Amino acid sequence: MGNDGGTIPTRQEILNFSLKKLGNTSNASSNSATTISKLLNSYKYCALSNNKLESPIISDAYGKLYNKEAVLLDLIENKHNDVKNKDFTSINDFVTLKIDIKHNHLNCIVSNTSIDLNNDNPKDLKLSDIQFSYIVPCGCTMNTKILKGLISSDHEIIKCPSCSNPFRSSDIIDINSQDEKVKEVLKERLNRLLQSGFYHNLKKIKPKKKHKIKQDSIPTKRIKNSS
Template sequence: MGNDGGSIPDRRDLVKSKKKAEQADKNNQTRARWFYCALSKAPLVEPIVSDALGQLYNKDAILEFLLDRGAYGDGEEICGHIKSLKDVKTLKLTPVTSVREGASEEDVPKFQCPLSQKAMTGHVPFVYLVPCGCVMSQAGFRALSTTPPASPSGGPQLDVCPQCATKFDREKDVRQINPPEEESTRLRLALAAAKAQKKSKKRKSEAVSDDPPSKVAKKGTDKESGHLVASRAVQSSLAMEEAKRKASMSDAVKSLYGDPTKKRKETFTTMGTFTRYA
């Protein structure tokens, strides 16, 4: 090649390297999780609810999904574990008091922490309490919440919400909003395990009768005695019908059946064989 007026190819033209996989923009993913409904993909508007996985939804979208589970194409994949409004909690959010000048409308946060005044943008972890639904930043919650004293009865140690003074269990009632992927996977597995355990308990309760064993045994003996009495009544009625039938027979017909009390003498034609007269 060359000297013909053409171009000389180099290594970039002859060797095709593998293209790098396209990576999603993390900022866009964070904005989608914190500014938009996880189900309808519409901007979050109060009332806002959250499930056991910490995902955010518009309440009207959840109501529409519960009325028609096929209203959204990927609804079962996103929130198939939500069977009723008992599976979600309405959040108590604090609107933002000050807006940064020059920021676009899409990037302006709508809510903030009532304790630390930090904006709810996804860059700072936020939590909510299950009993009351109060939302606050994780740092502000840890700074103001205190370790509750040990319960004398040995029950759960209840803490008090720093915003509305509602009692809650620190181990069970604190849920992180939009947790990391590892934590979200763990929560999904725990939710599936709890669902399977609930189904197994329901099957066992259906298999075991509600009546005590003594009543079950008594019912069984009553049924057996009832069957025995019925069979005896049938036998007695059949015997009475047979006696009436024989009483109405003529002597000629009776001679065909013979008298079982009299022993009939065998002849050479019936000797050694079974007949009705034997």
Template sequence: MGNDGGSIPRRIELVKEKQKEVKINPDLERVAAWFYCALSKQPLQPPIVACGLGKLYNQDAILEYILDKNAYGDGDKICSHITSPKDTVKLNLAPNPAYDEAKNAQDSTTMGHLDKDIKSRFICPVSMKEMNGKHRFVYLDTCGCTFAEQSLKEIKTQECVSCGKPFTQDNVVVINPHKEELDRMKTILKEKKAKAKAERKAKKAAAKEAGVPIEKKRKREADKSVSPPIPTGSPAQKKLQMNSTAAAVMGKVSQELAEKEKNKKEASSAIKSIYAKKDIKGNYLTMGTFNRYA
């Protein structure tokens, strides 16, 4: 060792030592879990949905993942249990009156301001506690209403205080649970899915034995020759108007593109000569000189 120009090896270079456990800043984990989408890593923006494991997502990110499993690189590790929109619940979140979007714009888009108290956009409608990870929050999978866990325990009711829908203790899901709770919730979620699958199978078998035809989820409407009239001012009419407007816009855009393509094809010979392919067969002596040295 040594005698090689003055280099002195250190102990860590000679002897393998046990690597120190990397400690992650708990504030960083809290901000990432409560202010950012678990799938897209983008700031949470309404509409916000939650899965059976209590993770928060942007609804558009979940829809994109369902349509394309490769849209996000680590999607299978994060939300492989989500196979359809029915596996998530849209949350009914109470807005925070103290939230200033302009003031918190910088803090909500970067994680570098952990020393500051980042304001949450949402609060518990009962206790007015902010939904920022410092207090445990739960949601009801029957209606999506969100509360602080302590508030729900103190009320002791079997009806949602926001919308009035009945619920049981099995419908209460913890948001961003601890690791021990997460393992337990994974087991419960698997049991729920297995139970629902068995119930569907038993229902189909019972209907088959009784001779009752099973209703299809999507009914074919090709045999309907005449459609009923749509009432004026109804949501269906508004949707139809929106579709017709979108079709008109798309038709106008395609027409403009066709005209541009037509004008491009009808360009004069002078313009075509400017954008024509260059003759690269000649060398630097004859290139662009009308072959006067050839």
């Protein structure tokens, strides 16, 4: 939405700066085995069909992951049956992700670290290590700790370390965040976008066309001559 400029840090600068800035801020509750297992599992299945996630993978404004095919089929079915889905009404409510999930491993495209989604010992993991985020609208997906460590202010413009697309902190979406505060922030972001006339993917919402009824197409009753 008009973003330009910015700088591209090197891979090593990203890693060093992020670790120094954020440090180890995780607490016991956020690193619970249940929370970690839930997040790991959310990277494996479509939030709509519950089928295994397969490329292309898309995400809504709240960071939920979907198979694009499942969403398209749902949109077609709802349109055909004149049913409005409360969660989404357009493919523009989603962003196509550049997310690296192979053989049940989630890989960070910046740090080259790999997370085993079938890890049987979640107690050995930290939430900050497995929490990933993506950038709108490019969809590049990476470790949240690394990505957010690049931002020093809410209004700063920086370029994606993967594709060089410019973005701000408000363009970062945490995937399946287990933090209620993060969910509230994402909700407020979406509300602001909708009020400004934009979809989650930052495309402009086009007003629906009203079908005008031609005057000469309206049937008129013939009045019988009573005389």
